[in-house]
Amino acid sequence: MSKISISDIEKVANLARIEISQDRLDSICLEFNSILEFVDTIENADTGGIIPTSQVTGINGVSREDKVTKSQVAPEDLLALAPETQDGYVKVRKVL
Amino acid sequence: MSKYKPTIGIEIHTQLATKSKMFCGCDNDSRGAKPNTNICQVCYALPGSLPVVNRGAIAMAIKMAIGFNSKIADVTSFDRKNYFYPDSPKGYQITQMDQPIIQDGFVEILVDGEFKKIGIHHAHLEEDAGKLTHPEGSEYSLVDFNRAGTPLVEIVSEPDIKSPEEAKRFLQEIHNIVTSLGICNGDMEHGNFKFDLNVSISDTDELGTRVELKNLNSFRNAERALKYEIKRQEDMLAEGKVISQETRGWNDAKSKTFAQRSKEEANDYRYFPEPDLPPFNLDRDFVSDIQKEITVLPIEIRKDLNNLGLSVDDQDLLISQPNTASIFADARKILKKDNLSKKAVNWLVGDYQAIKSGLKKDKLSGGNLAELVGLVDSGEISSKIAKDIFRDVCEGDSPADIIVSKGLVLLSDDSQLEEIILKIINDNPKPTSDYRAGSEKVLGFFVGQVMKETKGQANPSKVNELVVKLLKG
Numbered sequence: 001m002s003k004i005s006i007s008d009i010e011k012v013a014n015l016a017r018i019e020i021s022q023d024r025l026d027s028i029c030l031e032f033n034s035i036l037e038f039v040d041t042i043e044n045a046d047t048g049g050i051i052p053t054s055q056v057t058g059i060n061g062v063s064r065e066d067k068v069t070k071s072q073v074a075p076e077d078l079l080a081l082a083p084e085t086q087d088g089y090v091k092v093r094k095v096l
Numbered sequence: 097m098s099k100y101k102p103t104i105g106i107e108i109h110t111q112l113a114t115k116s117k118m119f120c121g122c123d124n125d126s127r128g129a130k131p132n133t134n135i136c137q138v139c140y141a142l143p144g145s146l147p148v149v150n151r152g153a154i155a156m157a158i159k160m161a162i163g164f165n166s167k168i169a170d171v172t173s174f175d176r177k178n179y180f181y182p183d184s185p186k187g188y189q190i191t192q193m194d195q196p197i198i199q200d201g202f203v204e205i206l207v208d209g210e211f212k213k214i215g216i217h218h219a220h221l222e223e224d225a226g227k228l229t230h231p232e233g234s235e236y237s238l239v240d241f242n243r244a245g246t247p248l249v250e251i252v253s254e255p256d257i258k259s260p261e262e263a264k265r266f267l268q269e270i271h272n273i274v275t276s277l278g279i280c281n282g283d284m285e286h287g288n289f290k291f292d293l294n295v296s297i298s299d300t301d302e303l304g305t306r307v308e309l310k311n312l313n314s315f316r317n318a319e320r321a322l323k324y325e326i327k328r329q330e331d332m333l334a335e336g337k338v339i340s341q342e343t344r345g346w347n348d349a350k351s352k353t354f355a356q357r358s359k360e361e362a363n364d365y366r367y368f369p370e371p372d373l374p375p376f377n378l379d380r381d382f383v384s385d386i387q388k389e390i391t392v393l394p395i396e397i398r399k400d401l402n403n404l405g406l407s408v409d410d411q412d413l414l415i416s417q418p419n420t421a422s423i424f425a426d427a428r429k430i431l432k433k434d435n436l437s438k439k440a441v442n443w444l445v446g447d448y449q450a451i452k453s454g455l456k457k458d459k460l461s462g463g464n465l466a467e468l469v470g471l472v473d474s475g476e477i478s479s480k481i482a483k484d485i486f487r488d489v490c491e492g493d494s495p496a497d498i499i500v501s502k503g504l505v506l507l508s509d510d511s512q513l514e515e516i517i518l519k520i521i522n523d524n525p526k527p528t529s530d531y532r533a534g535s536e537k538v539l540g541f542f543v544g545q546v547m548k549e550t551k552g553q554a555n556p557s558k559v560n561e562l563v564v565k566l567l568k569g
Contacts, residue, residue, distance in 0.1 A: 015364055017180050054173075054369030061376040066114050066152025069121030071136030078140045079132050088131040089238035092182040095228065 004032045100297040100333065102326050103304075104263050105255035108270055108291040109248050110280040111224065112156050118223045118247035119147030119190065127286070131240035139245045141186035146372055149174075153247040154376065156279040157197045157221055158386045160249060163273040163393060164216045166201025168383055173375035174221075177365045182239050183225040191250075193367050195375070196220035198249075203273065204395055205265040206408060211399075214266050215254030222248050249279075255294070255303075260322035264315050267291060269394075271315075272415045276394045284313045295322055296339075297329045304329070305339040309353060312346055321346040325353050397421050401441075404434055410445050420444050426462020431469060439469045447486050459492030468495040477504060480552040504553060510562065513546070513554060517566050520545045531567050539563060 006025050009032060013020045020028060071078070084091040114124050120138035123129075137145040154172075161168045175193040198219035204211045224246040229238045251270060257263050271289055275282035282289050290313045296304035309325060312318050329339055344353040394415045401411045414421045427440040443465060452458060468489055471477045477485075477499055485498045499505055520542060521528050527538040542563045546554055 015178075015180075015366070054371075055374050057374060059374040061149070061378075062374060063149040063151040063154065063376070064121070066116055066150050066155075067121060068116045068123045071120075071122065073137045073140075073142065075133050075135050078135055078137070078142075081140070086236075086238060088133075089229075089240055090132065090182075092237050092239055094230065094235050095182055095237050 003036050004029060098297075098326075098330055099299045100304075100326075100330050101299070102258060102260075102295055102297050102322070103255045104257035104259075104322065105294040106251075106253045106257065106263060106266060106291055107294075108251040108253075108267070108289065110251065110270075110274050111288045112153050112247040112249060112279060113281050114150055114152045114156065114247055116150055116152070117245035118150055118153055118221070119245055122245060124246055126242035129242055131238075131242060134242045135244070139185070139241050147190060149373060149376065150247060153221060154197070154378075155382075155386050156247075156277075157219070157249055158378070158383055159277045159390060160219060160251075160274060160279055161198040161201065162387060162390055163277055164198060164201035164203055164219065164251075166198045166216060166219075168378060169195055169197055169199055171195055171375050171377050172197040172221075174370040174373045175367050176370050177367055179365060181225070182237065183228050183244070185226070185241065185244065189223060189225065190370055190373070191222035192220035194369070197378075198251075203266070203269050205262065205269050206398065206402065206411075207262055207265060212262070214256045214262075217252045217254050219249050219251040222250060224248050260319045260326070263293065263322055264319040267315050267318055268412065272394050272412065276415055276418050276421075277390065278418070287313065289313065291318065293318060293322060293325075295325055295329075297326055297333070305341050307339065307341065307353075308343045310343050310345055310356060317346055317348060320351065321353055324351065328353065392421070392425070397425075404437060404441075406438070406441055410441060413445050413449070414441070420448070423460055423462045423465060427466040427469070428462075430463060430466035436466075436469050436473060439473070440465050443468070443486070447483065448490065451487055451490060455487070455490050457491055460490040461492070464489050464492075464494055471495055471499070475555050475557065478552055478554075478556060480547075484552075510558075513550075513558065513562055514566065516549050516554075517542070517546055517559075517562055520549065521566060528567065532569075539567075542567070 006029055009020065009025055009029050079085055079088065079090070082090040112118075112124075116122060117124050117139065120136050122136050122139055123134045126134045138147055158168055172192065173195045174190050176188045177191050177193075178188045180187055196218045198216070200218065201216040202213045203216065204213055206212075224243050226239050226241040226244040229240070231238065253266065257266055271282055274280040274289070280288055284290075290311060292311065293309040294306050295309065296306045298304040307325060307329070309321050312321060325344070332339055343356045345356050346353055397415050398411050401414060414424055424437075424440060424444055428437045431437050431440060448460065468482055468486070472479050472482045477495075481499070481504050482495075485493075485495060485502070485504070488498050489495050524542075524545075527541050531538045531542075539560075543556070543559050546559045546563065547556070
């Protein structure tokens with residue numbers, strides 16, 4: 001049973017701003033579902049009473065003092081990475 | 097009275113007044129800075145750069161939790177909220193979903209003389225995005241990332257608010273709390289304090305369809321927008337129309353709410369735990385050190401002032417100025433009596449506010465203020481003299497010292513005053529005969545003349561008494 005439909009693929013692609021051509025949708029849908037089937041196997045494990053784990057390093061609360069420090073990369077070098085700039089701003093396609 | 101009852105919940109974004117940004121050491125104050133000058137590899141999300149949590153922002157959130165009577169989480173962690181928009185170089189915002197730092201609190205608001213609790217569902221730390229501008233008539237938009245990474249706390253209320261007036265009071269109270277605790281500059285014009293209002297109406301116990309009013313930044317507009325929106329929803333229901341769940345904006349010029357394009361749905365943000373930041377175990381010593389920094393909470397000041405019978409405006413003023421509130425607290429300890437304490441408040445909300453910004457040095461102390469109030473109360477100086485010397489008192493001088501050095505002690509000495517009054521009676525035969533013929537109103541003329549003659553240093557009640565005595569001959 002396939003969990004993911006073609007329209008789900010189109011929606012996720014849109015959210016991730018990835019363009020997928022129509023002729024590839026079927027094959028991606030198949031691959032997507034086979035990955036989810038693999039995850040199903042993991043889902044069979046009994047996790048009752050186990051707190052969800054997202055970090056395994058055991059590192060706690062890395063923080064820094066509230067102090068202004070200089071950027072390691074000069075702001076003008078960062079700005080120069082943008083495809084287009086104007087008067088110190090990054091210029092992008094019109095969004096509203 | 098409408099048969100529909102409104103239910104309102106509010107989300108407030110407060111920018112924290114830290115020195116540096118939330119996850120990097122860039123300057124958090126970009127007022128007057130050129131665009132894209134307070135940015136670094138972290139704000140710009142260069143590959144390989146890593147965020148590090150600002151301990152100052154955590155400390156401020158803990159203060160806020162105390163102000164909200166909230167639990168402070170033992171462990172707090174960050175999550176990623178994914179979205180693509182040009183204001184976010186990373187393609188996601190670091191925020192908190194599963195373990196926000198502030199959980200389950202309340203604030204008390206004063207409505208019609210009664211305190212009412214409004215629940216705080218939670219409040220979480222997150223980072224602000226860059227700022228987009230859309231030049232008029234152009235086919236492009238411009239981005240400034242100076243604001244990207246500014247620490248924010250988003251405060252989410254419970255839907256406990258039942259009217260636009262309550263909503264306004266709630267917003268003002270939160271503003272009071274965050275500004276008086278020094279967490280947020282509270283400058284609403286510059287976006288330090290913005291909010292979204294969720295409102296639905298219903299004539300049953302079940303909640304109606306919720307409409308979200310986005311991005312307001314004034315208390316007055318919050319109240320106006322809610323009133324408009326409640327009316328709009330009532331009219332729709334009256335016409336048998338269905339209210340759709342949507343996001344609306346507020347057009348101030350037209351005094352109307354309007355439908356906005358809806359953004360992604362909550363599940364479209366694909367939240368997941370932030371892999372770049374380990375969870376934060378909040379050390380109890382760290383928390384209790386911060387607790388010690390808070391001497392008095394705004395609500396305690398409010399309850400005290402309210403018991404004293406002060407207006408809500410006066411309460412708000414003292415609460416929003418922690419220094420002024422502490423001058424008052426010190427003066428009150430000395431004055432003790434409620435009527436004298438109220439006089440101290442009058443000085444603080446009146447003359448002090450008027451001259452405060454122009455003072456050479458603002459060194460008004462509670463002790464000196466209490467002394468001034470006491471001197472007027474005992475009749476040693478007139479209220480006019482008190483006004484004249486108030487500036488010097490604000491600059492740190494003791495009122496008793498000033499009146500001695502300037503020779504301003506009130507004339508209460510009978511023989512000295514009688515001499516002055518007799519001279520005035522002799523110089524003014526007309527008013528004198530008027531008084532003797534029964535015109536009581538000329539009394540004011542004589543008292544005024546005595547005050548003029550003594551440059552305001554005569555004890556007014558004494559003068560009154562003596563003028564009457566001498567006029568009657």
